[in-house]
Amino acid sequence: MKKHNKFSIAIIAALMSVSAFSMTAKADESPSASSTAVNIQKSAINKNDYLGTKPKIIRLKHATTLYKDADLTESDHSAKAGYHYLISDLVNNSDQVSVLRTKSGLYIPAKKSLIKSVKAYQNPKGYHQIHYTQVKPYGKVGYNLYRGYEGIKTWKVMHRLGTWAGHNYYNQATYNAVKNFQRKHNLPATGNVNLKTWTKLGFSKKSWYDIDNYIAPLRVQAWQGRKAHIEAMINQAYKYMGKPWLAGCSSSPAYGVDCSGLVMQSLYAAGLSPIPTSSIGHAHPGNEWNSRNLWADKHLKRVPYSQRQRGDLVFYYQPGTHIIWHIAIYLGHNRVIESWPPCVMVQPIVNGQRNVIAGIKRPFI
Structure with missing residues (x-):
């Protein structure tokens, strides 16, 4: 009976030693196994399915998620098939995967199976080109008024000063009326309307710019x-x-x-x-x-x-x-x-x- 017990104890000790060695080996192998899995995942990416050049416009072939970041980890919203987007850039994320940034600042995978490049309507070269976002004002916003000016701001000034006679033309009568108004309100009497004169006439600073800017x-x-x-x-x-x-x-x-x-x-x-x-x-x-x-x-x-x-x-x-x-x-x-x-x-x-x-x-x- 004592012999048998000694034999059993020896077997159990040997088994425990093998088990400990096995666990140590698995622990040592864990990082390389994980790395291998990641490498397999990366190698599984079909680079041929990704766009190599930036399109101006895309249409979604399938419903997809748009993301707030290039790594596509923080979703913003889901879009249905058939939606179009203007594209501002083609970038590679941290996984070196091509991603499209939309004009609105969101991101979409640049996968050909997911999106289709769409040709924008455009005039031929040599003619005025079509803008795909709102046209920007061209010229100085918030210009002063002098003799010879027309426009909405002149029309408003003439009505306020009583020089309107059917034509919004900054004439001599308007110039004289502005000068008198400026003297009366302790402003430099130039006869021209700048922002200070405009607001003293009772118009808002915002309108001074908004009228021009529209x-x-x-x-x-x-x-x-x-x-x-x-x-x-x-x-x-x-x-x-x-x-x-x-x-x-x-x-x-x-x-x-x-x-x-x-x-x-x-x-x-x-x-x-x-x-x-x-x-x-x-x-x-x-x-x-x-x-x-x-x-x-x-x-x-x-x-x-x-x-x-x-x-x-x-x-x-x-x-x-x-x-x-x-x-x-x-x-x-x-x-x-x-x-x-x-x-x-x-x-x-x-x-x-x-x-x-x-x-x-x-x-x-």
């Missing part, structure tokens, strides 16, 4: 075609329907607008900026007739009158001259939308007031 919101997406861009332009023009014709004005539909001012804001809504002609500069002396600048613009395509289409721009000569004095947007069926005294309206392409057509230009080709 650009119509983009009302069409990059992946939509020519027709959608034309309709975005025309829909914006209709937002001014019934607003008064005001010289040198091209701002929010809350105000009046003139003929070329209407066209510029309508083009902005469709992503086209006819620089150097701009809504900000429209009120400045020398830009009153931006219809003439648009007519001279080589980046707008000239087309025969017989080939006119909805969305084309119609230019008119002043009767008896070869001087451009009006522009309208063609709606089709020989109708145009235009700003013509007294207001923005839809009219026949030719009528008794302006009937000498200089030609047709096509902004969206």
Whole structure:
């Protein structure tokens, strides 16, 4: 009995020693085993399934998650198949996997099986290019007013000082009235309106900048075609329907607008900026007739009158001259939308007031 017990104890001790050795070996092998697993996972990534160049636009083939970080660890929201995104960059994350950053700052795996590159609508080279985000103001926002200026700010000043007589032109009478107002309120009597004079007149500092800064919101997406861009332009023009014709004005539909001012804001809504002609500069002396600048613009395509289409721009000569004095947007069926005294309206392409057509230009080709 004692012999048997000694034998049993020896066997148990041997087994415990083997078990301890086995556990130590497993512990020693654990890091390399984990590393191997990670390497296998990385090697399983099919690099051919990832984009190598940045697309401008993508469409989701399948529902997917968008992430807040390039490592795709912090989800933001799930998007359905068919959604489109503008892309700002193609980057490699910490795992060296290609990831797309959207214009909104979110991330999507750059997998070909998940997304499809989409061609954006664009004019041919040599013509004004289409913007895929809202057009930015071109010119100085918050400009001062001097003699010869027009625009909404001039219109407001003239109404406040009682010099309005049907034309918002910063004339000598307005200059004198501003000077008198400045003397009365202990301001430098320059006769010109700066921000201090503007706010002393009772207008807000915010409006001083907002009036100049207004650009119509983009009302069409990059992946939509020519027709959608034309309709975005025309829909914006209709937002001014019934607003008064005001010289040198091209701002929010809350105000009046003139003929070329209407066209510029309508083009902005469709992503086209006819620089150097701009809504900000429209009120400045020398830009009153931006219809003439648009007519001279080589980046707008000239087309025969017989080939006119909805969305084309119609230019008119002043009767008896070869001087451009009006522009309208063609709606089709020989109708145009235009700003013509007294207001923005839809009219026949030719009528008794302006009937000498200089030609047709096509902004969206």
